[in-house]
Structure formats: C-alpha cells, structure tokens
Amino acid sequence: MLLLSGIILEYKKGGLLRTKSIDLLDLTPETNPEELVAEIRQSEPLITESRADQVKHLIIRLQQKQGQQDHHRFITGSYDRTCRVWDTASGTELHTLEGHRNVVYAIAFNNPYGDKIATGSFDKTCKLWCADSGKCFYTFRGHMAEIVCLAFNPQSTLVATGSMDATAKLWDVETGEEVATLTGHTAEVLSLCFNTVGSQLVTGSFDHTVVIWDVASGRRVHTLIGHRGEISNVQFNWDCSLIVTGSMDKTCKLWEAVSGKCVATLVGHKEEVLDVCFDLSGQFIATASADGTARVFNATTHECLVTLEGHDGEISKVCFSPQGSRVLTASSDKTARLWDVQSGVCLQVLEGHTDEIFSCVFNYEGDTIITGSKDNTCRIWY
Incomplete structure (x- = not known):
C-alpha cells in the first residue's frame, strides 16, 4: 500500500495477514527509483526479485503524488460556524465553507490527496467539501450530540466521526451514506485515529477506555482498559503495531495493536x-x-x-x-x-x-x- 511517508507491505505468516513498513521520508521527486529499490532490497528480504518492479512502480507513483500534492493550503475551523481555506504562502483566504449552524470543532483534509475537506460541528453534523471549489458534497446526519473529532481513512473512501453521544460513525465518501455506527463507549468519544492501512480505527473516550475497531465489519476488536482518567488523545504508530494513549490520569500508555495488551506506562x-x-x-x-x-x-x-x-x-x-x-x-x-x-x-x-x-x-x-x-x-x- 502507498502512503506519502512510505510503503506498507502486506504478507502472510502463520496464516495471519501481517504488515511491515518501509520508511521513505527522504524520498523526493528527483530520487532514482531503481537505485532506491536496490538499496531497499539489501535490508528487506520481503522484497524479492520478482517484487522489485512492483516496488519501483509504487515509488514512482509516490513521487508523482509528491509532485501533484498541493502543500500550500491549510484550513481552520471556528466558533463563527465556518471553516476557511487559506493559502499558506500569502495568508490569503481562498474559500469560506458556510452551512454549519454551530461551532465547527473538527476539521481534516483527506491527505495525501488534499482534494476534500471534512468538518464536524456542534450542530451534530459532518459536512464533506470540495477543497478546490468550496462546494459542499454531503451533509452526514445521524449523531445525537456534538461532533468533536473526525478523520479520513488513508484511502480517502471513509470519514470517521466521534461524538459527545458516545458513538463513532463511519461514512462513505463516494455516496454520502452512513456505513456503520460504532457503539460501546459509555461517554463522549474525544479522539479517533485510523491505522496506516485503514483496516482498524481506534477511539478514545471520557469513559477512561480505548477501543480498537475492525473497519470492514464495524466490530470491536479490543477494549483497552487501564487508564484512570478521561482519554485525551489516541494514535497508531507508522507500522500499525502500537497505539499510544494520553489521559487525564497524568500518564500515557503504550498498547500492542494485535493483542490489545498494555506494554508500558509512561509516567x-x-x-x-x-x-x-x-x-x-x-x-x-x-x-x-x-x-x-x-x-x-x-x-x-x-x-x-x-x-x-x-x-x-x-x-x-x-x-x-x-x-x-x-x-x-x-x-x-x-x-x-x-x-x-x-x-x-x-x-x-x-x-x-x-x-x-x-x-x-x-x-x-x-x-x-x-x-x-x-x-x-x-x-x-x-
């Protein structure tokens, strides 16, 4: 799988699907793909000779994405009920995204593509916008309380929203339809994050717990129990193996994504x-x-x-x-x-x-x- 910061390899071991990341943070449009593949193969046995051309193709696609991506815009959400798109170089306002009836609290680009924007509001809705024209594609309705966090999956096919109604929801970017409602938390969902292959979503809640969800089925995989205070933030690491959580209990915890076990408490x-x-x-x-x-x-x-x-x-x-x-x-x-x-x-x-x-x-x-x-x-x- 292709991401702007590298490549994710998927392979089977012991009958289980596993992933491994190849970090390409130093890649530029000027990098020689053949030389880079040769360098990667020296340290990565998963890249066999038969796979070399495929990896080269992925690297070229990644270079093309880097060349195409607009790195010069940013977005802001406000209590004035709007989201604004700005030109980073000049500070000029490009678009004002109007339509929400309350605070615009959560915002995101669909990186690495950058052609769509999602906004989550205290009006209980999420809106999907065209980043280039400012047109609103869809309004996602279904939450019973304020939306306070959201994220696109890496493929830009889904938007996840977290709400004060103690649920998270998955929405289809293409059709605007609700795909799943993730229920199980007993208090506000304050933070969420997809893993880098988009197969799992992690949510953190004021109920002191963190839940790992299977995106395809919408089912709960693990509930991470151990914090003694509200969860402030959750995040997967690059290779999808670990999750870090921050809490009002003054600690952070590190968890194995596969087993759901806590491997460390950072104090x-x-x-x-x-x-x-x-x-x-x-x-x-x-x-x-x-x-x-x-x-x-x-x-x-x-x-x-x-x-x-x-x-x-x-x-x-x-x-x-x-x-x-x-x-x-x-x-x-x-x-x-x-x-x-x-x-x-x-x-x-x-x-x-x-x-x-x-x-x-x-x-x-x-x-x-x-x-x-x-x-x-x-x-x-x-």
Whole structure:
C-alpha cells in the first residue's frame, strides 16, 4: 500500500495477514527509483526479485503524488460556524465553507490527496467539501450530540466521526451514506485515529477506555482498559503495531495493536496529559501536559529522553516535524515553542498571539509552522 511517508507491505505468516513498513521520508521527486529499490532490497528480504518492479512502480507513483500534492493550503475551523481555506504562502483566504449552524470543532483534509475537506460541528453534523471549489458534497446526519473529532481513512473512501453521544460513525465518501455506527463507549468519544492501512480505527473516550475497531465489519476488536482518567488523545504508530494513549490520569500508555495488551506506562507528568503523538517513523513519542512541560520518550525502551521546560502555562498540543528532529508545542501562555528532540533545547519562542494557543502544526516539508489561537487569528511562521 502507498502512503506519502512510505510503503506498507502486506504478507502472510502463520496464516495471519501481517504488515511491515518501509520508511521513505527522504524520498523526493528527483530520487532514482531503481537505485532506491536496490538499496531497499539489501535490508528487506520481503522484497524479492520478482517484487522489485512492483516496488519501483509504487515509488514512482509516490513521487508523482509528491509532485501533484498541493502543500500550500491549510484550513481552520471556528466558533463563527465556518471553516476557511487559506493559502499558506500569502495568508490569503481562498474559500469560506458556510452551512454549519454551530461551532465547527473538527476539521481534516483527506491527505495525501488534499482534494476534500471534512468538518464536524456542534450542530451534530459532518459536512464533506470540495477543497478546490468550496462546494459542499454531503451533509452526514445521524449523531445525537456534538461532533468533536473526525478523520479520513488513508484511502480517502471513509470519514470517521466521534461524538459527545458516545458513538463513532463511519461514512462513505463516494455516496454520502452512513456505513456503520460504532457503539460501546459509555461517554463522549474525544479522539479517533485510523491505522496506516485503514483496516482498524481506534477511539478514545471520557469513559477512561480505548477501543480498537475492525473497519470492514464495524466490530470491536479490543477494549483497552487501564487508564484512570478521561482519554485525551489516541494514535497508531507508522507500522500499525502500537497505539499510544494520553489521559487525564497524568500518564500515557503504550498498547500492542494485535493483542490489545498494555506494554508500558509512561509516567513523569504532574498534571493531566493533554496530547500525545508518535513521530512519523514511530521511534519517539511526545507528550504535552497541563503541568507546563512536554516530554519525549523512546518508543522502544520507554525511557524519557528529554523534558521540555520553559512554558508558563499548560501545553495543549504537541507535534513532531516531518523529519522528526524538532518538536513543536502550543501553550496557554500565548506562545508556541520549537525544541530540539535530541538535546531538549528550546530553539525558538513564537511570540505574538494575544491569547492562548490551542493548535500548532508543521507543513509537509517541515519549513513552515501554523498556530491557531483564542485571539481569533492564525499565524504562519517561516
């Protein structure tokens, strides 16, 4: 399977379907596909001579996607009931997506394609839009309460929505029809994430549990029990083998996706963990906390490598740069900070917002940062 950050291999072992990832984060449109295939084959026995041409074809397709993808737009959702599409280079507004009757709380592009946008609202609906024209394709109706999280699957054929009604739903992008309702949580579904092959969805809830769902059948695979507080965020790693969860109980937990077993509890924060994420390679985990610090952990040894200290307020958002060498944090102290992953040194303080920053993100190349604030503005940093 093809993704912008690499290739997922599917193979059978012991009668079971397994997956393995090939990281292609350094791939550019100028990379020689034949030389790259030869290099991959040296370290990956699954790529036999008979499969080499197929892998070369996937690499060429990936290079074409990189060349075609529009990396220069971003979207914002607002309490003014709209989603807006912006040009990253100029800061110019391209489209205003109007139609929701309440707060637009959750938004997403259908990466890696970037031609559709999904918006989830407190009006209990999700809308699907054309990213190029701003036209609304469908309005997904069925939730009984506010929609607070959503995501496209990697194939861009489904949208998943999570709601305060304690359910998640799957919607068909092509037809606009509801595919499944995922029931079992007893409180709000606050976070959800597809794995990188799109076969599973994980949901995190205020009921302190996390559930892994089989996307094809809509059935529950595992319920991950162990946290003693509400779940703030959930995420699969790149090769679909692990899930990380952050909780209001001040900890993060690492779980095996296949077995549902907890393999580690990451401790050290003195207040609630408000956000958690893997880097793209799956080697590191970053956590953000209400205690005003962020931490970087080794995903294999579970050791805390660095503690990022300097903010004067809670950190609500954390993310890695695409290259994995930098961490970005957003805080209620009205600043965002850029950190070096290895040393934990603060490289830059992004100042200028007049209220707390609740969102921060890198662009695909990792050379531009966008921050969103309660001061009703976004800022673009180069």
